Amino acid sequence: xxxxxxxxxxxxxxxxxxxxxxxxxxxxxxRGQVAQVDATAKAAARKDAPVMIxxxxxxxxxxxxxxxxxxxxxxxxxxxxxxxxxxxxxxxKQGDYQAPEGxxxxxxxxxxxxxxxxxxxxxxxxxxxxxxxxxTGSSVMIxxxxxxxxxxxxxxxxxxEVYASVRDALNHGQEHIQLQIYPFAMSxxxxxxxxxxxxxxxxxxxxxxxxxFEQNHREIPVTIQSGEYKVGT
Numbered sequence: 001x002x003x004x005x006x007x008x009x010x011x012x013x014x015x016x017x018x019x020x021x022x023x024x025x026x027x028x029x030x031r032g033q034v035a036q037v038d039a040t041a042k043a044a045a046r047k048d049a050p051v052m053i054x055x056x057x058x059x060x061x062x063x064x065x066x067x068x069x070x071x072x073x074x075x076x077x078x079x080x081x082x083x084x085x086x087x088x089x090x091x092x093k094q095g096d097y098q099a100p101e102g103x104x105x106x107x108x109x110x111x112x113x114x115x116x117x118x119x120x121x122x123x124x125x126x127x128x129x130x131x132x133x134x135x136t137g138s139s140v141m142i143x144x145x146x147x148x149x150x151x152x153x154x155x156x157x158x159x160x161e162v163y164a165s166v167r168d169a170l171n172h173g174q175e176h177i178q179l180q181i182y183p184f185a186m187s188x189x190x191x192x193x194x195x196x197x198x199x200x201x202x203x204x205x206x207x208x209x210x211x212x213f214e215q216n217h218r219e220i221p222v223t224i225q226s227g228e229y230k231v232g233t
Contacts, residue, residue, distance in 0.1 A: 048172035051165050052219060053106075053142075055081070055152060057088055057099065058184035062142070062154055064162055065217070073217040076165075079158045082146035088183040089199045091125060091150065094137040099150055099181075100125040101202075103209060103222045103229060106177035108170050111163065118144030118156045119163045123179055132227040178219045186210040205229040 052073065054063040060081040065073050086098035100123060110122035120143035126135050137150065144156035154162065166177050183199070184190055186207040194200055208231040209220045223230045 048168040050174045051076075051169045051177055053162070053166075053177060053179045054213070055142075055179070055181040056185060057081075057084065057101070057182065060084070062152065062158075062162070064165060066165070077161070079154050079162065081152050082155050082158075083148050083153045084151065085149050090135070090202060091130075091137055091140065092133070092135045096137075097149055099148075099152060100130070100137075100140055101181045101183055101206065102127065102129060103206075103220065104179040104181070106166060106170075106179055107175075111167055111170075112141075113163075115141070115143055117141070117147075117153070117159075119159045120144070120151075121159075121163060121166060123152075123181070128224045129227060129229065132224070180209060180213065180220065182206055182210060 050067040052065040062079045062081055064076045066076040068074050084099040091098040091100040104124035104127055106121060106124060112120045120141040123140045125137060125140040141151045143151055143153055144159040145153050146155060147153060191207055205228055209222055212220050212231050221232050
């Protein structure tokens with residue numbers, strides 16, 4: 001039986017990163033952080049440039065991508081995911097301790113500066129595909145700290161940088177931020193090795209998005225049709 005620390009269990013009961021007492025007392029807790037992110041980009045990017053986020057569970061990495069001055073997308077920075085619970089595979093129900101996989105959209109309403117875990121960004125789970133299959137759960141976040149049940153914890157310092165970049169992009173006209181969450185780097189060989197995995201069909205859908213992004217380095221044109229992710233041009 002999987003044992004969950006009491007502190008994490010209480011976090012789960014309350015929601016992964018729900019509204020609570022602010023963990024800061026400054027008017028802008030991200031002041032001075034965004035420049036540090038931009039300095040790591042391969043090409044110059046505005047402070048408020050459009051962004052995308054890609055998560056790879058197996059390697060515990062969160063990638064922040066930005067649109068540069070030539071309207072090309074570049075990886076601005078890679079962050080270590082301090083902790084997430086569960087195994088590879090999608091989240092299906094409240095209390096399964098799984099972190100989600102799939103394609104999600106982050107909007108202004110998903111930003112929570114009063115999170116119990118310093119700052120948090122709602123992943124958008126469950127999306128239309130999740131609801132099609134009756135998957136349940138809520139308040140699944142990317143947040144600070146290094147504890148989580150079903151969310152992605154990336155430490156306070158890292159969440160400040162990611163939060164600030166998402167906030168500034170949304171405040172300057174980006175309609176939504178695409179969040180891509182994969183179980184692993186989806187090479188052809190790795191997919192071959194996973195043929196007997198019960199998640200294989202679902203992962204094939206994610207791989208089409210992975211391949212598109214690897215080739216084009218821009219937002220994936222993904223739709224949800226009849227309970228399946230469809231990637232088109």
